Amino acid sequence: MGERISTARAAALKSSCQECSLSNLCLPLAVSSHDIDRLEDVVQQGQTIDRGKHVFRQNDPFRSCYAVRSGAVKTYIISDSGEEQITGFYLPGEIIGLDSMGPDGYSCSAKALDRSSFCEIPFNRLEELATRIPSLQHHFFQLMSQEIKNSHNLSLLLSKNSAEERIATLLLSLSTRFSRRRLSSTELILPMPRHDIANYLGLAVETVSRVMTRFQRQGLIGSHGREVSLKDIPALKAVAHGGCQKDD
Amino acid sequence: MGERISTARAAALKSSCQECSLSNLCLPLAVSSHDIDRLEDVVQQGQTIDRGKHVFRQNDPFRSCYAVRSGAVKTYIISDSGEEQITGFYLPGEIIGLDSMGPDGYSCSAKALDRSSFCEIPFNRLEELATRIPSLQHHFFQLMSQEIKNSHNLSLLLSKNSAEERIATLLLSLSTRFSRRRLSSTELILPMPRHDIANYLGLAVETVSRVMTRFQRQGLIGSHGREVSLKDIPALKAVAHGGCQKDD
DNA sequence: CGCCTATTTGAAGAAACTCAATTTATGTGG
DNA sequence: CCACATAAATTGAGTTTCTTCAAATAGGCG
Numbered sequence: 072m073g074e075r076i077s078t079a080r081a082a083a084l085k086s087s088c089q090e091c092s093l094s095n096l097c098l099p100l101a102v103s104s105h106d107i108d109r110l111e112d113v114v115q116q117g118q119t120i121d122r123g124k125h126v127f128r129q130n131d132p133f134r135s136c137y138a139v140r141s142g143a144v145k146t147y148i149i150s151d152s153g154e155e156q157i158t159g160f161y162l163p164g165e166i167i168g169l170d171s172m173g174p175d176g177y178s179c180s181a182k183a184l185d186r187s188s189f190c191e192i193p194f195n196r197l198e199e200l201a202t203r204i205p206s207l208q209h210h211f212f213q214l215m216s217q218e219i220k221n222s223h224n225l226s227l228l229l230s231k232n233s234a235e236e237r238i239a240t241l242l243l244s245l246s247t248r249f250s251r252r253r254l255s256s257t258e259l260i261l262p263m264p265r266h267d268i269a270n271y272l273g274l275a276v277e278t279v280s281r282v283m284t285r286f287q288r289q290g291l292i293g294s295h296g297r298e299v300s301l302k303d304i305p306a307l308k309a310v311a312h313g314g315c316q317k318d319d
Numbered sequence: 320m321g322e323r324i325s326t327a328r329a330a331a332l333k334s335s336c337q338e339c340s341l342s343n344l345c346l347p348l349a350v351s352s353h354d355i356d357r358l359e360d361v362v363q364q365g366q367t368i369d370r371g372k373h374v375f376r377q378n379d380p381f382r383s384c385y386a387v388r389s390g391a392v393k394t395y396i397i398s399d400s401g402e403e404q405i406t407g408f409y410l411p412g413e414i415i416g417l418d419s420m421g422p423d424g425y426s427c428s429a430k431a432l433d434r435s436s437f438c439e440i441p442f443n444r445l446e447e448l449a450t451r452i453p454s455l456q457h458h459f460f461q462l463m464s465q466e467i468k469n470s471h472n473l474s475l476l477l478s479k480n481s482a483e484e485r486i487a488t489l490l491l492s493l494s495t496r497f498s499r500r501r502l503s504s505t506e507l508i509l510p511m512p513r514h515d516i517a518n519y520l521g522l523a524v525e526t527v528s529r530v531m532t533r534f535q536r537q538g539l540i541g542s543h544g545r546e547v548s549l550k551d552i553p554a555l556k557a558v559a560h561g562g563c564q565k566d567d
Numbered sequence: 568c569g570c571c572t573a574t575t576t577g578a579a580g581a582a583a584c585t586c587a588a589t590t591t592a593t594g595t596g597g
Numbered sequence: 598c599c600a601c602a603t604a605a606a607t608t609g610a611g612t613t614t615c616t617t618c619a620a621a622t623a624g625g626c627g
Contacts, residue, residue: 082364109415117610122579147472153563156475170471172464179471198457202450209446215463216420223418223427225398227404230521234583265606273478275584288558296606332585412598482615523616528575544574568627573623584613592605597598 087111087318096164096251097138097190098210106204113200115191116140126167126181126189134193136168137233142187143262146170146179147270157271158222160184160263162248166192169218229273232313236271238282239311242292246301255299257304336361344412344499345386346458354452361444364388367436374415374429374437381424383439384416390435391510394427395419395518406470408432408511410496414440417466423535432510477521485520486530487559490540495550505552511546520557
């Protein structure tokens, strides 16, 4: 169990939002330093959990959103009939819990894919602060709007694209997001197992495996388990956007 | 309450949000009548468009969200590869444009399925008002959160459910939403053609038709084109939640 | 009334799934 | 540090659901 944090360690973890290397990802606010101070009073930094542990669970009472600081998190919903759907993979600088501001508690579960740390943003205090810092309100509207957009794009992917298109799209999305965090955009270390990729993309694990193998044979990627290198990004983009059979 | 509208025409168009029969659907605000007045200054009511016309188009500059007042609207996105995905059907009292608050204009197109009217909510004025009416800010956070949740549920449906499950789920969702508007929950008049149902649910039109026919033969529904009557809602729910083959 | 679109129905085909088995990682206790 | 146990990933073969193609029927509107 690694959930206890010594006071010394907590102090070390506590760094200002201003100094945070992720600040322009998670909260790129056009706010005064005074406002940043108020934000820091609200945000609780430096919580850490092990792989496989939950940040929160579906139907738990909703209190906070969380910004991923390190590691990676998956969110998933479980339907009445017990089926599970991963709704997103979240990398450092990305925010989870935006789908849970209704009156019914968290609408998804969030589980760490690796040992991960995050900042907690208590919602009632956020709301209160947002009325006083218009750019913070604006930022959250934009974040939530983007979250809707992302989910719509996932629906499109699930509804209209082939297995190859879905997987190429995911690899490219991860590549973009990794590079935004100053990680290599070609040498990826996937934070999630094949099973999660399959679930997220609405495919069977075997299909994911087969497509990855096919991509590798075609020279599009190199793949050893979770290490994937994108060897021909233009070709991957061509696959993601419908291969070559379409003429519109 | 205060002032009279001077011209008869303005009086006809302008009805207060307070009096609107949809108010507890679209803006059930716990606000003072003073706040309602301010809201009414912002909301532009009574715009009407014909079937097939757009409320807004993808990539148009984003200015406003819209509350559907009458009729019905579909929203859809078009991918780089030209594929179209309907992301939602919106009935009176429901709000569109929540996915477009980013810097890149509307992220979907919205088209009237019938002659429809709506209220326009200019976003910059809404934002400004939301900083001064905390319950309005809270309400929009909830609305957007719900929109994310809805989209996640759609992803689940597309990813994990059979054609029958998808269609039963949609019929039940429409039933619920109709009854919330004091319309029959069993005798539905679908605002959208089969083609749109198919697109929304990630199916071929033929599949939708076949499943509807099957439901009819099984006595679950009656169906004559867009008129659908739900004859056995419990059975439909059973179908929607995975039929009877699952034992969990 | 006739054209155009929407819907329905049939038959054949394909993409992905399921089932089954093997190989490769991962982790734990001796 | 190694051996075993377990989980993850890959590969193969057969099956299924849904799609695609094709055509007939019904509806709506000028």
